[in-house]
Amino acid sequence: MTKVKTPSDPQPIWQREGEAKREAVREMFADIAPTYDRVNTIVSTGQDEKWRRAAVEAINLQPGESVLDLCSGTGAFLPHIMAKVGEAGLVTGVDFCAPMLAEAKTKFGEKVSLQVGDATELPFQAESFDAMTVGWGLRNVPDLDRALSEAARVLKPGGRFVTVDMARPRGLIGPISEWACGTIVPLVGRVFGKTEAYTYLPKSAQRFASREELTAKMEKAGFSDVQFKDFYFGNICMHWGVKK
Ligand SMILES: C[S@@+](CC[C@H](N)C(=O)[O-])C[C@H]1O[C@@H](n2cnc3c(N)ncnc32)[C@H](O)[C@@H]1O
Numbered sequence: 553m554t555k556v557k558t559p560s561d562p563q564p565i566w567q568r569e570g571e572a573k574r575e576a577v578r579e580m581f582a583d584i585a586p587t588y589d590r591v592n593t594i595v596s597t598g599q600d601e602k603w604r605r606a607a608v609e610a611i612n613l614q615p616g617e618s619v620l621d622l623c624s625g626t627g628a629f630l631p632h633i634m635a636k637v638g639e640a641g642l643v644t645g646v647d648f649c650a651p652m653l654a655e656a657k658t659k660f661g662e663k664v665s666l667q668v669g670d671a672t673e674l675p676f677q678a679e680s681f682d683a684m685t686v687g688w689g690l691r692n693v694p695d696l697d698r699a700l701s702e703a704a705r706v707l708k709p710g711g712r713f714v715t716v717d718m719a720r721p722r723g724l725i726g727p728i729s730e731w732a733c734g735t736i737v738p739l740v741g742r743v744f745g746k747t748e749a750y751t752y753l754p755k756s757a758q759r760f761a762s763r764e765e766l767t768a769k770m771e772k773a774g775f776s777d778v779q780f781k782d783f784y785f786g787n788i789c790m791h792w793g794v795k796k
Contacts, residue, residue: 565748566755573694574670578649581625584749585651588626591744595737595753596784600628603716603783603790607685608632610781610792611712616640617682620706622671622699623647623689627656630664633685644681646674671699679708686715691760700773707795713775714792715766718757721786729785730754757787766791 565576584591592600608629613619613636621629624645633643643664647653653666660666669675671693684703693699703713721729734754741750761769763780766789770778775793782789 564755565752566759570694573692574648577692580749580752581649582651584744584746585626585649585655587744587746588652588655589628591740591746591750592628594740595750599784601632603788604629604632604685604687606781606783607687607714607716607790607792608636610790611683611685611714613637613641613683618642618680619644620674620676620681620684621645622674622684622686622703623692624656624666625649625652625687625689627653627660627664627666629685629687630656630660634663644676646671672702674702674706676706678705679711680706681711682708683712684714686713686717688717690715690766691717691756696761696766697769697773700769700775704774704795709795711795712792713770713795714790716788716790718753718760719763719782719786719789720758723786725785729787730758733757733787763789763791 565580568576615638617637619633619637621633624647627645630643630645637643645656645664645666646669648670650668653668656666667675672695684707690696690699707713737753738747738751741747767778767780770791770793774796776796778791778793780789780791
């Protein structure tokens with residue numbers, strides 16, 4: 553198993569900032585890449601595909617469009633995008649963790665373009681894409697503002713953007729729901745020998761931007777018509793908007 557804590561930086565991954573977080577996150581995903589899809593299905597009780605479909609619907613993809621899936625990982629968003637843009641479309645997945653992309657490569661081969669790259673420094677020219685999806689990616693990026701302005705940079709004016717990520721459940725059910733997620737998810741991770749990675753998931757959700765903060769950050773980065781919608785008792789939230 554990849555070592556994610558070092559004597560010089562004994563903090564758990566979810567408490568790290570900046571470069572220390574970036575590197576620990578990359579190592580963590582490299583470690584869980586082979587089991588990522590299976591564990592994802594278990595911890596989402598099989599609903600993750602439904603949320604991805606909802607995200608793709610929210611940005612109204614059209615045949616022939618050019619779409620970037622940021623933080624693409626094992627490529628779980630890609631079939632949903634491909635189904636909408638069809639043969640004439642151009643689908644690109646980018647991720648900074650090569651072992652995650654290697655899993656995607658085994659599924660999609662040459663049907664999509666998969667590139668190693670960081671969300672805060674995308675290897676694309678300005679105004680390259682009609683639309684962009686991000687699934688459970690932004691929470692992991694140390695510099696969220698920079699990732700959002702990169703997203704805006706590579707989208708064409710009028711380009712649509714959607715992100716789905718963990719969120720803090722609200723209302724009466726909030727504390728119970730958060731407790732359940734914070735207890736069950738690490739237990740599932742433990743079964744797969746990945747306790748730290750699946751403790752990181754609920755812990756990082758607690759530290760991630762709130763719904764309103766993420767909306768404000770998207771607007772500041774250059775998106776308009778920003779909306780959000782909760783799923784799974786508010787443990788998951790989707791934000792979408794249009795590049796001005
Ligand atoms: C939880 S996985 C999500 C994968 C996929 N989007 C999905 O829906 O299942 C998060 C992915 O974000 C990637 N990631 C995290 N930080 C990143 C960064 N700064 N730049 C690019 N990719 C990053 C990780 O390597 C990982 O593959």
